[in-house]
Amino acid sequence: MGWSLVGLRAQRRSHFVRGTRCVEVSNCRYLALYSPRYTMLPALSSEGLVYTKIIVGPYDGDSFVRYIENLVEHMNPYPAPKSILLMDNCSIHHVEGVSELCSAR
Numbered sequence: 001m002g003w004s005l006v007g008l009r010a011q012r013r014s015h016f017v018r019g020t021r022c023v024e025v026s027n028c029r030y031l032a033l034y035s036p037r038y039t040m041l042p043a044l045s046s047e048g049l050v051y052t053k054i055i056v057g058p059y060d061g062d063s064f065v066r067y068i069e070n071l072v073e074h075m076n077p078y079p080a081p082k083s084i085l086l087m088d089n090c091s092i093h094h095v096e097g098v099s100e101l102c103s104a105r
Contacts, residue, residue: 037056037057037058038054038055038056038057039054039055039056039057039058039059040052040053040054041053041059041064041067043071043074043085045081045082047081050071050074050075050082051070051071051074053067053070059092060092061092061095061096062095064092064093064095064098065095065097065098065101068098068101068102069101071085072101072102072104085102
């Protein structure tokens with residue numbers, strides 16, 4: 001719903017700010033509405049995107065283990081292409097089960 005001058009289309013602007021969506025109600029008033037955050041984990045190779053998963057909210061240990069389970073299906077044993085998995089020192093990378101899934105493949 002909205003209003004505009006006769007002959008002009010009503011416009012709606014929205015700005016995404018840190019997990020909330022602010023909708024312009026009138027010229028200078030904003031109404032904050034709940035909008036969930038999304039997290040995307042991509043797996044990249046020199047050829048491009050190998051696998052990606054987008055979830056609502058942040059990744060935790062269990063969701064990361066499920067991500068790795070699906071990712072290893074798209075990877076190959078060493079020394080074939082797409083056989084090396086690099087991760088940084090993020091705490092969810094040290095969850096029990098991640099190392100076993102990677103080395104079992």
